[in-house]
Amino acid sequence: MPEAPTSLPPARFATRLAARLGEMWHGSPLYGLTLPRQAPLEFLSLPTDPWPGLAARADRLFQGRFAFAGLEVVSPHAAPWDAGIDSLNADPQSIAAWAAELHGFVWLRDFAAQGGEMAQRMSRSLVQHWIERHHAWSPRAWAAPVIGRRLTSWLGAAHFLLKDADAAFGHDLLLSVARQAAHLGRTALRESDPAARAEALLGLVYAAESLPGGHDKWPQALPNLILAWEACLLGDGGHVTRCPSRLFAQFRDVVALQHYLSAGHPERMSLLPLMDRMAPMLRFFRHGDGGLALFHGGEEEPGGALEHALLLSEALIQGKHGKPPASSAASGFERVTAKRALLLLDTGAPSASAMGRPHAAPLAFEFSHGKDRLIVNCGAARRLGGDWAEALAGPAAHATLGIEHARPAPHFTVRLQRHEQDGHAWIDAEHDGWQQAFGLLHRRRLYLGGNGDDLRGEDMLEGGAPDRPRAFTLRFHLHPSVHASLIGTGDTVLLKTQSGTGWRWRGQGGLVRLEDSVYFGQGGELRRTQQIVMGGSAAGLPVLLKWALAKIPG
Known part of the structure; x- marks a missing residue:
């Protein structure tokens, strides 16, 4: 048996060594002496946060309930960064995400939305305590993207924080901003991920605009931020x-x-x-x-x-x-509109740049009519790891076809043709994500009538080995505001939307049933809903599933 490798590749080892040495230097008392030790006299200017917070979230914060990234820490009598998040029964990814949101202070805008002297006092108290507790570098609180978001949040909330504040708080805030900005000026560009680099540089740009001499210290902050943002975008x-x-x-x-x-x-x-x-x-x-x-x-x-x-x-x-374009080739989506109807179809492959776990659900779609969402995908839980994350990233959590409990190959090709005539539109698409595991090809045809009241589809499985039947499931997840009931011979489902509009769904080619489903589309909170399911076994190929969704005149 060959021996297991005992060392990392040289490039990876060098990167880890450099990161470790950087942490040792930043965490040393000597490093703190290289950061500003005198506060600037004043802020030259301050931004105004244009995005409203939510007073309801401020109410939870007043109670000492700090809910971020799908985790909640209840700390009514102590600052949340002293609450021992690592002791929670959660995966490391979610704990890190919770800490990043906590130390990023975006939630200050919720206190500002609440308004009033009590909200100001609590905001100042938490900022002051953070400054005292984290005046020196630490890996979580002083990670470059976290500092960037924190400076953006502090400076955006500074008008609220400084109103009627005493001179001591203003001094401490100025000094802390100057120290964190100085550290960012040295470390922001070391972030390899463009999104993390942009997060760090955003805070540095705000600091450069707000602090005396900031433009001279960090003249390239804004150009570098623009480059980082551009790197996060597709064509x-x-x-x-x-x-x-x-x-x-x-x-x-x-x-x-x-x-x-x-x-x-x-x-x-x-x-x-x-x-x-x-x-x-x-x-x-x-x-x-x-x-x-x-x-x-x-x-x-x-x-x-x-x-x-x-x-x-x-x-x-x-x-x-x-x-908006009708087709988005770089992003991998199709958009079809007809009167008040909207159909969105995913025609791309999972991105390697996705946070957490990339979603793998080729040819998944969503459909809405006016303000009513009918067919949806399940979304994603705020917690980044665990069983929920795995389940929500797969085909079963999307309006598409899945085979057994498998995920499609990580790299697959989608081919499509789009046709439009007299207001009607149809898309013929296929993907080979099931080819490697099962030798199967999934073809999907979607048609939307010109009046927007008639959506039809055909889903076909081709190829494979007839002597090895595979269980397939075609899912149509319903928005929680939609009520569904199975009627007739079992191939028809009546839907009633929040607006009171009736729709009729019919299917043939597979066993139709209604099942429970979940929806995480609103604030990452779990909501119960239903799904229409067509199931069967791909024993005799090809398999053809036909379905139609039509608005009931009324």
Whole structure:
């Protein structure tokens, strides 16, 4: 038997060694002496956070309930960073994500939304305690992306924090911002992941704008940030993770920074090209209720948030962004509209850049009519690891066809043709993700009538070995606002949407049943819902499943 390797490859070993030496240096008392020890006299200017917080979340924070990344730490009598998160029964990824959100202080905007003297006092108390507790470097609290988000949050909330504050708090805040910015200036560009690098550089840009002499100290902060943001985007303006929510998060950062840079200086419009690239793709993924589609870990996002961001962006460019494309080849999606109906189809492969676990559900789709979402994907739990993460990333959590309990091959090819005539549209697509494991090819044809009230589909399995039947399942997850009931001979399902509209779903070629399902599309919280399932065994090939969803006149 060959011996197991006893050492890492040289390049990987060198990277780990450099990171370890960097941690030892940053954590030493000597390193602290290289950071500013005198606070600047004042902030030159301060941004205004354009994004509203949620007072309901502030209520939880007042109770000492710190819920981030699917974990909640209850610490009513102690600061949350002293609460012992590592003792929780959670996977390391989720613990790290919880800590990053905690130390990133985005939740300060929830206190600002709550308003009032009590919210100000608690906000200042937590910031002051953090400064005292974490004045020196530590791996979690001083990770470059975390510092970047924290400086963005602190400076965006500074008007709220400093109102009626005593001089001592103002001094400590200025000094801490200066020290963290100095460290970021040395470490931000070392982040290999473009999204993490952008997170770090964003905080550095805000610090450069806010602190005296900041432009002279970090003259390349903004150009480097633009490069990092561009590296996160595909050619059509979509995000490299293919996740609509990740695109929206970056868009909000770009819009907020441009809003700050151009305040009083209209000529500083360097971020407009980025905004113009991203906005049409955000509209591409927007359903009629104003929220985003659930692909690759995304969520609907809070009501009105997307419209608010787009309106602020258009106010900055003094015009309208481009319309959403019908096809998005780089991102790998198709968008079909007819009157009030919207069909979104995933025609790409999982991205290696996705956070957590990439979703593998080729040819999954979502369908909405007006403000009613009917067919959806399940979304993703906030916790990044464990059984939920595994289940939600696979075909069974999406409106597509799965085989047994398998996942498609990590690399597969999708081929498609799109046709439109007299307002009607249909897409013929196929993927070979099941070829390697089962020798099967999945073909999907979707048709949307010109009035938007008639959606039909055909799903076919071809190839494989007839003597080795494989169980298949075709799923149609329903939005939690939709009520479903199985009627007739068992091949028909009646649907009633939140608006009171009736729809009829019919299927043939497989056993039709209604099953329980889950939905994580709103704030990452689990909601119970239902799914229509067509099942069978691919013994006699090819297998052809036909189905139709039609609005009931009324």
